[in-house]
Amino acid sequence: MSLPLHARTRPGTPVPEHEVLDGLPPVREVSADEVAARIARGPRLVVLDDDPTGTQTVAGVPVLTSWTVDDLRWALRQDSSAFFVLTNTRSLSPEDAAVRNREVVRALHEASAAEGTGYVLASRSDSTLRGHFPLETDVLAQELARLGAGPVDGVVLVPAYIEAGRLTVDSRHWMRTSGGLLPVGESEFARDATFGYRSSSLPEWVEEKTAGRVAADEVLRITLDDLRGGGSAHVAALLLSLHRGRTAVVDAVCDDDLRVLALALAEAEQQGSRLLYRVGPSFVRARAGQTARAPLTPAQLRPLRGDAPHGLIAVGSHVSLTTRQLDRLRERGSIAEYELDVTLLLDTERREAHIAEVAAAAAGALESADAVIRTSRTLVTGVDADDSLAISRRVSAALVEVVRRVNASRRPAFVVAKGGITSSDTATHGLGIRRAWARGTLLPGIVSLWEPVDGPAAGIPYIVFAGNVGGDEALADALDLLRSA
Template identity: 60%
Template sequence: MAAAQVRRALAGARRVVFLDDDPTGTQTVRDLPVLTRWSVDDVRWALRRETPGFFVLTNTRSLTPGQAAARDRDVVEACLAAAGREGVALAFASRSDSTLRGHFPLETDVIGEVIAERGGTVDAVVLAPAYVDAGRVTIGGVHWLRSAGGLLPVADSEFARDATFGYRSSRLADWAAEKSGGRIPAGEVVELTLDDLRGGTTDGLRERLAGTHGGRVVALDAAEDDDLRAAVLAILAAERGGSSFVYRIGPSFVRARVGQAAQPPVGRGTLAGLVGAGAHGLVVVGSHVALTSGQLARLAERRRFVGVELDVPAVLDDERAEEHIRGAVQRAAAALGEDLVVLSTSRNLVEGADEGSSLDIARRVSAALTRTARRVVAARRPAFVVAKGGITSSDVATGALGIRRAWARGSLLPGIVSLWEPVSGPAAGLPYVVFAGNVGDEDALADVIERLESASRPQGSGEGMVP
């Protein structure tokens, strides 16, 4: 099924707002606006770009439930106010993690509440966490991760043991029941299987969706983009008929909903126009998943760089934190004049006694990393910035670089790792790379650095990575 079919069906469709709980939802698409602030004027700017949708970076995965709910409410209210002034109809998507971490069903509940307060309804919540490019698929109602040993049920992965958002269920219906404390009975979740999506017609699927009411959850199977395109065509048809949905989705649904096909990574010519010559890059690493640690180790094997590490116990100690950060800034800024700099937190994960305290520790560490990165960039502007980790990417974008409005220009590797072009603030024109902690193989980080650095050199220079 061609993406062109979806693009034709988008004529007159609702513009979709992707409330992104970290910045990594942009990595499957290109040339869509991204907002990190959500004043009515900011949203009106995005609506005037005339794209099928746009992102609002909420960073709610790093917030407590109460804070996340308040932020989502602010964003939805601002978007509805802006849409009213622009005469645009909206659909809302809560874009979250393809490994099922995040505030669910809280975020879709809040979106529905605001819509209801404005006189609207939500007939169903579409649940589609698949991220095909990264090997996260849903088959037979069960969500899977592709690993070296084959498909692994997501509840058997390290991500299910997350200190804040852990879970026990791999079947989406059971997961929804678990995360809602039983408020969403597993038996009431509508499951659209691969057989339904591949063997049914758009009209048949539309009828099933249009017959769903009361905010019930509809879980979508997806093993490839065409599965999601089939669902999107039915969703668009049902919306034209008056149905209203909120989407809780992973990155692949984003691509299907805006009518884009999987595209090759951003070309060298585009990169050369963005990456400045005569300067070195800054990599900021906050993710602690095993894959990120492996990617850092492989980068060290493939090339020389200057590592500057923030010691987590030190930044959590109010008496030592400032002096420790000041020293890190001095080392990193000086090293940027000579080579690539990797600014990271120490690899030993520090957890609290419970979910709330673990989240508070994560926020404090991320704030220290962001503060350090901001001072480094102010002292010496790098050629590019790569942020490794979802929450880290959000905090660096807003706190270190002051990005308010940007364009997601595409990926740096097939279907993963997003390149942003900031269009406002002190980082305007500075290539910013959003790199999730849990994607790519062990060479992915080194491959991204090599692509960025080679773009700043004349073609045929023969320079490359060195041991």
């Protein structure tokens, strides 16, 4: 008998894709139109996004960075099967993340009753498994029960992100690299200072993250055999077997797999099952009945541009991919680059002067070049996870303040924010965005463009660019497209 792939793989060494993907069951094709018809007039999908990057697989979807009852009622009234609420909880402490989730659900429950519109909740998080799990789904389940919505029967975990190469096969989660597929537990993301982990097998990851509260063998595994062989009716029956908040993990290699799941979820929920979703970006597109769309064109971008000849790029992400993308952007030229020195930002006496100097220089540069504001590339961490988060928030606040001052002085043609926490804080605090529409992407399935509805950023396209997506040329390619508009 041959050993399983993970037993034959040296830690940190990618596996050729064919070793993972060859021999899988044939794809069961399901159209987005079939899903859209199935969910029509059903409950609205409300996506609580722990950073803004979950919008990068959809188009024509409302986005909220505020969760007042009025904001939520506005979103519920829009002609869209789904909308996003940007909670930014990945940047918060566990205690603050719990409070924020409760606030959103309470306001949503009131807005839903006022509008007469039902909803289902998706807790959208990182496709490389970073974030507050199981805390967020635990809190959502508790709050729904407190509000009288009934107990949650199951938590459905679907971290796949197809375009970025985050795939789940036989309940094992992989990420695509230049050398092949790497188990996510062996990636740099698994070594995250705040959300680190060891397991690539999703049932084992659930056991690890719940500190043994949920044993791996208690997790329901919905595999490609179930999705492609059994189809939606079979998967719906599996979902209906979930009770008392049991966790299910779901395979996915392509959008059709997720659309089979979407049909099954709709059927199970129609039969009375109450489910919470903990998902990556691709699930949202499938569950909303959307298909993958081509990137926006220069003609579509042109009417969205702001006043200045050039745009602003704020870079907070520290992952190695972002650093390589910055290197490629420099090679193509036509940028003015300004560094926010983290050591100065953590120095109370020198912080303000440093922020003011960088903001003034970047605003002046917009007449002649795209201005890049980046944090220094050396990652500064704290003594523990909470301390590391606090440092990240302090650095992010400085970057955001620079963006706010630049926009107040000279409105850019566009704003690009690189990194999850960076893009969330820039949207809410740097540009004052409350309501927006996700209009599409600059690259296939990644790099979302928002059109702000109101506030200081109205009339300026805002580009959400995660730190961990795209190839080395992706940032430069996105800028070339924006410049061509």
